[in-house]
Amino acid sequence: MKSVSSSLRLLPLLVAATLSAVAAQSAVAAQDAGYARGRILIEARPGLSDAALDRILKEHGGKRRKIGQSRMQIVDLPANASEVAVVAKLARRPELKFAELDRIVPATLAVTDPYAGSEWHLNKIGATSAWDSSLGRGVTIAVLDSGVNVNHPDLKDRIVAGYNIYSGNTDVTDVCGHGTAVAGSAAATSNNAAGVAGIAGAAAIMPLRIAYTDSTGCHAYFSTIASGLTYAADHGARIANISYSGVAGSSSILSAARYMKSKGGLVFVSAGNNNVDENVVPDPALVVVSATDSNDAKASFSSWGSFVTIAAPGTNIWTTNNSLGYSAWNGTSFSAPVTAGVAALMMAARPDLGGDTIQSLLYSTAIDLGAAGRDPVFGYGRVDAAAALRATVAYQPPVDTTAPLASIAAPLANSSVSGLVGVSVNASDNVGVARVDLVVNGTVVATDTAAPYSFSWDSTGVANGMASVVAVAYDAAGNAGQSAAVAVNVANSVTTVSKDTTPPAVAIGNPVAGTVSGNVSVSVNASDNAGAAGITTVIAIDGQTKAQGTGGTLGYNWNTRKVAAGQHTITATARDAAGNTSSTSVTVTTK
Template identity: 85%
Template sequence: MLVAGALAATAAIAAPAQDGGYARHRILVEARPGLSDAALDRILKEHGGKKRKIGQSRLHVVDLPANASEVAVVAKLQRRPELKFAELDRVVPAAMAVNDPYAGSEWHLTKIGAQTAWDSSMGRGVTIAVLDSGVNVNHPDLKDHLVAGYNVYDGNTDLTDVCGHGTAVAGTAAATSNNATGVAGVAGAASVMPLRIAYSDSTGCHAYFSTIASGITYAADHGARIANISYVGIAGSSSVLSAARYMNSKGGLVFVSAGNNNIDENVTPDPSLVVVSATDANDAKASFSSWGSFVTISAPGTYIWTTNNSLGYSQWNGTSFSAPVTAGVAALMMAARPDLSGDQIQSLLYSTSVDLGAAGRDPVFGYGRVDAAAALRATMAYQSPVDTTAPVAAIAAPLANSSVSGLVGVTVNASDNVGVARVDLKVNGTVIATDTSAPYTFSWDSTGTANGMANIVAVAYDAAGNAGTSATVAVNVANQVTTLAKDTTPPSVVISNPVAGTVTGNVAVSINASDDSGAAGITTVLSIDGQTKAQGTGGVLGYNWNTRKVRAGQHTLTATSRDAAGNTSTTSVIVTSK
């Protein structure tokens, strides 16, 4: 059985009791960039909460005491300006309809032109993370292409498929091709990373927002470029969207099912997710398929012949299978052109789809039914335009010449002709935090800055490396100052991100320092493998580390802080780049 190490800094996310469709004694929060772990701990302590970081992201699972009201705590935390959001850890079902194990053929491969696409790519070199009920690792059509996975739900390495759903989804996307066995997945040479996020009970197969967000983050941190989640009711989750944006920032794409309720799901669209509705053999909407403005594309989802948990094959119906069909096409495209970004693959996927229903994008079929043959032709011929236009950035809050103290909310407006990749916030020339998704909001601990006028600047970057700098906003820092005796106590320094584990792509390094004489007098230096990468003054230091430019393997990040009296402290974290 292929397995992987535990999620960095994250314990098992087992199922507590449910009430009203959400987990008891557990909620989800995301802190704004710049908020220290210590400050977040103080906020959560008011409610008896204890946080558990999800991978290398800013998401946290918060465990609550038995007597706490999850609804009440979420309502209070949603009003905290230091947090991007707080939400209940809702339970969601798998997006499968009835199945018929007795007859069928892989009509969907012909419908989407997969055989033609295979002349250009079979998906080799791309990993598809299947976030589901597990995968039968002994299935003859899957076992040769499995890579290390993880059981997020139980916090162990048991990938046993508890529902059968995950094995069927995995085979739809990537059952091995040309092995004279069973069926062929859309991307039959791609690798499958099994991530168990679900549990089974008498009502079916279910997952939580927390296990899904953890699975997406794990996939992003461990080199998967595609994540497929065939569960419904997740496109409106702030935690799932945050995790999807995190995977997008690593060059990946997240595919989800529209649902099988045959209704308008009334979910706000978000570009971080590829939401797939289901079509039948006549290119009509499948009778069960949900729709809505959040649908971006459609794909075959009726009578899909695929792998099952009994080491055999059967037919399945549902948007559970239209999503991995589309994910498989994206894997073919990424394998053919690994130089293209996730955003470019997503755009080509949409632009080459077969327009169905109302002209252009519509709520039933999105941009249209996926077309693998057309997508591969366009991918192979694509030439990336040269982007020389810098983003535009402006600080919306705080206002110039205002007085600030304590934790200060900073809001940045940023835009670009192609897209903003990240925004760095600088105070007096030191990067204190990085945000990779809109809205670009930060929590600046002004106690780490000397009293008096301080200059705030935001720098927005696009994927081409163009940078746009905002106008400087000068504010008056006015924190209470305490006079102390001679300082012989060294500062405290913590690397809050990354944590020990695996890292990929751009990594937002976050360092927090504090001192009994105040953080304003601290100077912090970040070194990676002994080479100085960044330095600055105050209580916070941020740095964007592009791990694509370093060798694969272990790297040591070291932070050294010195206070005004010359006392020093050092801390390190060891990570593995892929």
């Protein structure tokens, strides 16, 4: 397969013409099975060093590629490897949060009618009234799709720089027209006396091509979608839309959605067009949208299930097309961006509100349909833009003085540990947990930003004997709740060096060079020939010390909103017990 520049760390998916006939046949067979040949997706638990992860993957001949600034990795496998077998083995590794196949998913387009259409849905959801309060200006909507026709007269003024995740370049040309239609339904320019009006007609559109086209339509991979979400979050998008079926059950996509939520964003996905219960477990990281018709009934094609959170018009949605004109489309492909556009209006009206608050207001103002309360067909109800904007403008955030609760579920007190130790934390809050820090002997060794909170602690970084393990949970208001300390007995083999003149090795696991935004988890790992227990590690940003501690692992939560936009240098320095030092740096750009 065609490679992508490692500096971009994005996804190569085009099959090279030089593939052997056998490899080509294997790729076709894997596609027929519904997943990509030659790669899988994993996520390491916080605290696991890159070196330790590489040793785990080496057993399977795997080589990893980091997805943006997240902890997820694309793992390239040898040609003779079984993706199914490798995933089964890696999924049982306690050092990993998950391992999964890189499955293929289709666009959620039902049918098109080039002669139908009026924008009935605008009045149905109260968009025209909502426009009195907001048009979405200042909010960027990432459209993860088949590309966008950036020359369309109703879209060209809305476009900001995007990326072709599929091919690893900047060509976002729409290869099947689906993305252009989705983009228009969310944010086609309003008040320009031409064409149609999107829900958020002054919002920016970030085109991210995650799909390819073949004789059966537009398709994407779990890996391209997860990469696209991470790219959107790292580059400042507040909204992301994915109008593809079968994504809500993917561990990698859920992880990327949680990553985007940690930056204050929201991810909208379509429920599907199979007219069945999709039987997917609901997750708050995703806003899952089913489709309604002009009578507020379920669209005939719309899927449903407990994962559906809200409904929106999805029949005869008049929007932009790839021929620089307009046509009417059907599908949950369009109910999702209609809802995403409403969220953009809300965020633009109140940029001070976080994604969780916007999501809650979106649900609480929906018009209840079907069974009372949330139901599997309409979720909380059909989106109501006018009511959502009224509630958003009037919203007064409560003063949050309640600290989160945290407890360590594993390891057990007074247990003996060695090597890599799995640490599980239970954390809850009256509003929501923003992150959990793992603290060992007073040093923050790792940070996790999404439940379930779990770590892979390298116990070789502390001296043998009793060690104190504490979890500290933080909410968005800055309140902190600390668990009771768990004392464990560290029993690792000890290395003796008669005369130590070798400096420690130190690496910054996150972030990598590139763009960052919001809260950034800085993770540093160090090792030494005399053992990591005698190391002192320091994290500095632009020359100013931000965190320091003892042992081989150090973590720090960096709030980039408090620094000027532009380039910043993160430096990690490690000093061993003999006084030998070494350092490494990475330069990132804040939005």
